[in-house]
Amino acid sequence: MGVRNASRGPGRPAVPTGAPPTLADVAERAGVSRQTVSNAVNNPDLLRADTLQRVQQAIAELGYLPNRAARNLRTRSSHLIGLRISAAQEGTANATMDRFVHSLVETSRDAGYHVLLFAGEADDPLSGYDDLLRSTAVDAFVVTDTYLGNPQAGWLGSRRAPFVAFGRPWDAPEAHHPWVDVDGAAGCELATRHLLERGHQRVAWIGWRKDSPIGEDRREGWRRALHAQGLSSAGLAARVDDTVTSGAQASAALLDDAAPTGFVCASDTLAMGVLQTLAARGLTPGRDVAVVGFDDSQVAQVVTPGLTSVRQPLEQVAIEIVSALEGLLGHPPRVGDGVLLTPTLAVRGSS
């Protein structure tokens, strides 16, 4: 310390030059011990008022901020939250993810955390997690792709790694890790009711194949809304791949066979297919046939009449997730339950 302090006396300007100031530098300037400075930062209540102010002034003058690495080492926590971004899938789900990441970063900041992004091997859903965990690089994870029936949740659980899932544990309903999800069924019920209220009697469904629990859940919302009005859902549904072409084909077939006046879709991508079919047949979306998508993506906003779409409350999702994380990382840890949020409907020209 001697050498160091000799080179940075109290007369030193506050403008940062060379190495950043350390706790010891602040201590010397304020004429107190290191521990007192540490307390001033972490437990201000312990100090006498005048001492606290003296230390705080020294901190301000030197522009001191605790060294993360040192603090992390001592406290065994990094205040980082790991988020694995999946392989670049150029689908509309992408945009959702982007909005979510934004929200997560901002919410985390307010809670004193930063988000660490990482990528893994495409074929191994677990890669990346293990290294970060063993090297104590992150305090916890946010897991997003729970829908693949993928082993992350169980694996992380067995390692006692703190994590919160965005998405229900579809495969294992009895799982007792915290999760936050959006109620897709409620969203589609909302969308369907919206069309029914506008006078539509025959509202069709275009969703994903049966092996997708999310798709089945959303479909259930559509069915529920119809049945609540005493309407039949028979013959009004299609289950296809999540592509524009599939949506176009499915809607063409449904128009021919069942003559629906409205479509509720499991995704904006499928809805775009419907719009394509309508255009090809000279039908005007919103006037002749109503269309509702899901995700409120970029596309829904810029497409010509505007696409009505179910919008996930991702800001709220982020808030709930961070709240759950704070619980997990608190002392003592508090393990919350699952949280299910209700989406809203962004109404545009297509309905």
Add this chain to the structure above:
Amino acid sequence: MGVRNASRGPGRPAVPTGAPPTLADVAERAGVSRQTVSNAVNNPDLLRADTLQRVQQAIAELGYLPNRAARNLRTRSSHLIGLRISAAQEGTANATMDRFVHSLVETSRDAGYHVLLFAGEADDPLSGYDDLLRSTAVDAFVVTDTYLGNPQAGWLGSRRAPFVAFGRPWDAPEAHHPWVDVDGAAGCELATRHLLERGHQRVAWIGWRKDSPIGEDRREGWRRALHAQGLSSAGLAARVDDTVTSGAQASAALLDDAAPTGFVCASDTLAMGVLQTLAARGLTPGRDVAVVGFDDSQVAQVVTPGLTSVRQPLEQVAIEIVSALEGLLGHPPRVGDGVLLTPTLAVRGSS
């Protein structure tokens, strides 16, 4: 150490339980000193072959990975790269950013770095940077929004903070920090030439207002392509805000006044406006009038005939950026020049 080692003898199973193994644990198990283990990890060449193998086996058996915090503290580097994500702007630029982040994360991983996301106050372009810098939380930054004439570059430079910019220093051409950018002019020249080759003689431009250097740069590419063919660009250009409506209005006016048969736009958003106008007039994109956008966003891919669009080589951008970062952080630091990459054209139904 004594207590700790007593509780985790050599017979310890490899399955992680409780605290992760430390370098000292590995050393004891392999019957060597800590430094030898450290060398086995960081400078394997220094060890005799049989010793190295013994150590590596111990590492594998214990599942040892160096503690990040401890390593960071000692080496004064975190192997983290900071990336500030701008306020959630729901524009097509969003999608570009998303693709870029993906690429950056993957490329960084291969170079041994992770990406730390952070947010700042919306009104202060510098907030967030300072804290991370002073707390030595990141080794370097990637700066993305250089177009606002914003002070980040200069500020970071004056603090001697290592950073690489995605985007040219438009305001300060003589700036000597490393940057990587995409040649917008070349992209638009490519797009325009593409239309000219398809027989179009009158190709119009719809771009941003004059205060955007990026917009002017892209416009220059369009102009260059026309002039190269001895064609005039007079009366064929509009400068408007980056919205669908503006694009629609501008294209309508241009169609009335100058009867172009093709449009090159500064963004996919504007191009969507053109498509809207064409639809309203009963014109078929691609057959009657050609349209080219910029960014190859989600929208370009799912819109009905498919929107031809200039695609930025973001994967390559990420590679160049990480390479520049490695230079900056190397010993001795190597400061590279600016790198300008040429985009490609994703041809679809609209042309």
Add this chain to the structure above:
DNA sequence: GCTTCTGCTTGGATCGATCAAGAGCACCGG
């Protein structure tokens, strides 16, 4: 046989923070 030279290995110090325990002081009741 003794010295010198590599080359691997070793204990100790260090990075900058926090934890745990102790020391100095004023104030209180006995």
Add this chain to the structure above:
DNA sequence: CCGGTGCTCTTGATCGATCCAAGCAGAAGC
């Protein structure tokens, strides 16, 4: 006058890795 009780602040140890300089072999040279 003394021991106890807070309150405030200080000292020494510690987290787990890497840097440093010294130690200790074995091989080569005289």
